Amino acid sequence: MSSAKPTKVALIGNPNSGKSSLFNYLTGLNQKVGNFPGVTVDKKVGRTQLPGIGETEIIDLPGIYSIYPRSLDERIVAESLLDRNSPTAPTKVVVVVDATNIKRGLLLLTQIVDIGLPTVLALNMMDLAAKAGVSYDFLMLSQKLGVTVVPINARKGQGIDALKKEIAQAEVSRMQPIFPVWPEAKAAVKQLRDEFQLINDYQAYQFLEQPQSLHFLSKDKQNLVESVRTTHQYFPGKFQGAETIQRYGFIQDLLNEAILKQPDYAWKNFSHKLDRVLTHKVAGYAIFFAVLFLVFQSVFAWASYPMDFIDGLFADFSSWLSNTLPDGALTRLLAEGIIPGLGGIVMFVPQIAILFALVAVLEETGYMARVVFLMDKVMRKFGLNGKSVVPLMSGVACAIPAIMAARTIDNWKERTITIMVTPLMSCSARIPIFTILIALIVPETKVLGFFNLQGVALMSLYLLGFVAALASAWVMKKLINVKERSYLMMELPTYRLPKGTNVGLTLVEKTKSFVLEAGKVILAISVVLWVLASYGPGDKLKNAEAYVMQETANMRLTEQGLQDRIAAYKLENSYAGVIGKAIEPAIKPLGYDWKIGIALITSFAAREVFVGTMATIYSIGSAGEEDQNTIKSRMQQEINPETGEPRFTMAVGLSLLVFYTFAMQCMSTIAVVYRETKGWKWPLIQLAYMSALAYFSALLVYQVLK
């Protein structure tokens, strides 16, 4: 192979065509997810061995129906195919078509063939096609389409070697386009083809038809297209439907000859019967809620063991570090800032992994499409979309991957609202705060004989978050005034069993993106917070030890007790402590004192820090976060000096619970929203509205109950 550019193969196909299975089969774990420049659509790139070429890059493009884009995903594919000057442009294309649903797949294929890249047609799901009794004349298909046709079964890996061979050999063999451009467009196309040095008419026709979708075109080039349109009096848009009809006409003629035996749809009967139950007005919702319950149950029940283990591991490592390394600012930064910060990220990996494995299973089986179908009408009332269910559901584990899951929503307004309200779903980082505060104010009694009252309280908080998410979405629906049509138009794929490797690779990919996304921010923030909590104005911190020793000289404290006192004193006089005291007037109406204020400050960037800060400020830092009983009993003893009563009354506890249910308190989420919405506008609005909601709700709760 002596081509100047290295071979890059793009996989293209409809959603549900089995494209990801093929990608996974070709590349295995040898894949990574990046981003297309400037946008947030995932770009999956892997490597595979091709005969005669060697290691070759494979790009998995998002699943699309047409190269006339209507969603971000579709635009990416159109751009990567038409931007021939880009260094990442593919040199060859594999179009994956579901053999049981061939016509719609061939529509996309004929568009791609006309763009003029070397193309191979991978006819996937041949096992199901055989089950459906359909059989094709592959030779005829190949000849008429001008591309090699390779039957494969990507789930089982059948036909992959033949496919690789054909990809390596693929060349452009078709000379005549399947769809010749309209006579009305000929002159304009000719001019654009010359101006842009394009290899064929259809590429030029694409530039003429939809320059607004091709963002790689410079302003000058956009204007050029505009002037060509004016010169030739060519008004695009109205021909799109006609082109589709012409292409389907070609496909119908082709299949009349190439289908040797018509399919029998009896193999779908089971799927149809299943749909009767799963989309039934009673059974459908009952099953959906049962599935939700099972998912959450498994996330919380299974994940707690590895989470505790990881938590312990990092705590041990951090104390080992501070004991082993020479004492100094750097050691403390490492042991008290960076390592616990990293632990805070890794600790949530089990929950996220389990949740995304389950979501991947639901998606693989085709059930998720039914959930969208069931929920669309309800969600639309709140300015959301049926597809918002996945982000909202995932938000219970962590808002970061959940917000990324909102990309599948085509409509800008619905997607933005989904992103804005997802962090109100109670994520796993809120659990430690919830459990300790509930333990403090809710007695451990049974209601109605078997419901644990504390459990009911926890459940209510989740419900509160969900209701707040819907209510906020409804308000935003009224406030955001954008006229953009919202579509559903979604395939309900035939049910099938999930494939383990696909689920596994999705899980790895999502978890990786969480660790990397959240990791960077949490790490940076934990360093900043460590500085805030370890340094303070004046020399009080330097003399902390001497001061506390003098103060407590006749208290006969143990060494441990003394160290805890010193830590508390240091925190009180650190910058974080100063800020905590400064905001006391603002949080007093909520029932909080400066000690809680410090915890609010330190947990501003990551709410899970709250419990640890409470432990330090109450001089029980050495008890560790795990020892909730110690923290709990210490908090119970805390007295409000103004009233002489316990600090954590029912009113204060509930006020704090409500505050943490609504407050943003997560810097990583802000960073992800910034990335996903490409600007500071939405993350700042989100921070403002959630903080306001938290503050005023907590205020209301405290003032009513006190």
Added chain:
Amino acid sequence: MAEKEKSVATMKPGETAIIAGFTDAEISAKLMEMGCLPGAPVRFNFKAPFGDPICISVLGYELSLRLEEAATISIMN
């Protein structure tokens, strides 16, 4: 119902019909790409519990769409 133009949205579960055309140019391009072509047979499968969206069979696969989208697909009498 006699006066109302017949569309996919007015079909009953289990009914089949032939697509005649579209009443909305903007959505029609997308609908045609999804296989809702003039002259193609369409089967109304079932509705979601609140009556919307609906599931139809077209081009040999199952497509779900909202009632307002379905209402733009007119069918032959």
